[in-house]
Amino acid sequence: MAMDLSISRFWRKKVSVYRLYGSRCKACGKVHYPPKKACPYCGSRDLELIELPKRGKLLSYTTIYAVPEGARPKSPVYFGLIDLGITKVVAELTDVADKNSLKEGIEVEAVLRRTREDRDSGLIYYLLKFRPVMVHR
Ligand SMILES: [Zn+2]
Numbered sequence: 001m002a003m004d005l006s007i008s009r010f011w012r013k014k015v016s017v018y019r020l021y022g023s024r025c026k027a028c029g030k031v032h033y034p035p036k037k038a039c040p041y042c043g044s045r046d047l048e049l050i051e052l053p054k055r056g057k058l059l060s061y062t063t064i065y066a067v068p069e070g071a072r073p074k075s076p077v078y079f080g081l082i083d084l085g086i087t088k089v090v091a092e093l094t095d096v097a098d099k100n101s102l103k104e105g106i107e108v109e110a111v112l113r114r115t116r117e118d119r120d121s122g123l124i125y126y127l128l129k130f131r132p133v134m135v136h137r
Helices: 005-013
Strands: 021-025 047-051 055-064 077-083 088-093 107-118 123-132
Touching: 055 088, 055 123
Parallel strands: 088 123
Antiparallel strands: 021 047, 055 077, 055 107, 077 088, 107 123
């Protein structure tokens, strides 16, 4: 079976910048993020593009202090393992005011962040990150 056309379109147009897309293997049912061309679990190429939930729970996180100079406004950078229900994703955590607010089980949501602008082409690049959902009491 040929690769799903929507997956090919994803790789050409990078549609995932505006929504949180993953791929689901039609053979074994596993969900992957970012979308894959072949299933890393069973090797099948019969995949479909699916939209993933934008909210999940933080399972754990890693703090990275060694940030390349000039690449980021500041360090450290946090990467979280997030449980979206149908799959787990690893993504950068943003809007972390206080490291102590990062706790196992807190709710996080996907946000679109502008990363850079290419002045020659006028293209603006976006990246999906996750931020803690503020709980107001
Ligand atoms: Zn599979």
